[in-house]
Amino acid sequence: MITAYFDADGIFDAATDHRFSPPPAEQTGWDDWHPITVPGAFPGYWSRELVDAVNRIASLPGVTCKWLTSWEEQAPLQLAPAIGLNAAGWEVIYGVEEDDPMNWHWWKLAKIHEDLEKDRPEGFIWLDDDITSDPAARHWLRTIDRPHLAICPKTTDGLTKTHLYDIEAFIGKQVWACSSVGRASDF
């Protein structure tokens, strides 16, 4: 079993960086962009091709997807239906109110530790555009021996097609060949 932890902003939606235009296909691999229509959401664009790819990955046997985003329950309730993501049944991991950046406590890192201890998957994927901004997260990913793939896209791009290939390769190794290594060198 592999658990995939999904952030929302900077993953499924590419923030426009206030330029109000979608990121180019040369950077992302996607060219079918649509504006996010969720009220109150940061201005951004989403790609149907990307959502379709994640839907395929999430439906694979042996893959469990969870929300790890400050959207919390609004991710399955509002974001997922707005972009056609079949994620209504993904577990929501709560805890944004415990965030304490002044004391270097990133709630997502604490919660991913807790969830891995609880479920003990064979491997995990963490997708969040803030991973490389958190020194403790970078250190943990460099030193953890559990198979993993950490993906930290540019917030203005979201997940790229190359990231999707990385995910499919990691899951393929995990699900069908039962061996893989985390790309700790990225962090």
Ligand SMILES: [Mg+2]
């Ligand atoms: Mg984000």
